[in-house]
Amino acid sequence: MKSLLLTAAMVASLAIPAIAEHKKATGYERFVKEIRHELVMLPYYGVFDNLAYKVDGYNVTLLGQVSRPTLKSSA
Template identity: 60%
Template sequence: MPVTGMASQKQLQGPGLHRGHTTALIADEVRHQLVTLPYYNVFDWLEAEVLPDDTVVLGGQVTRPTLKSDAEARVRSLESVAKVENKIEVLPLSTMDDELRLATYRAIFNYNSPLFQYSVRAVPPIHIIVKKVK
């Protein structure tokens, strides 16, 4: 649900505000917190679902255990969030997985590739998730 601006707690509690609108504002706040995590990159995928009781369910896959805990802490710090369920999976450490991630990244975002323009964005629109290469 795209929302153009950030809302303050006062706006979230305003009279006449529809429940769906409040959920959209919380979703926007949560998205902002997740995409601005310092180590969130093209090899991670984070998603969130805002439930009607203002509970946020976090999901996705990350390459660093600290990213999982940082995401939960950021979302938990939002005043409009009642509860956080962290279902983010930390991908196993694997040299083979890392090599495949880098090879895939180089193939997709090669300088001569039409997708190169997407590699230089702060929030990557394309994510590469690799798990348990054999």
């Protein structure tokens, strides 16, 4: 009985960091998805615009070319 409880405690202690890492990854993926959504929803974004972004932690760098200066300032 003691060995069963000890084994269960060890498995639980090993599973907690894995669950925390999974939640961290989904938070980062959600952050990147929100950035893309905001760029696509810009009012003057069109087929002749080339918007790209680079994410480094929580720093976002915008890259690309736009056909209208107002789109550049909006992004």
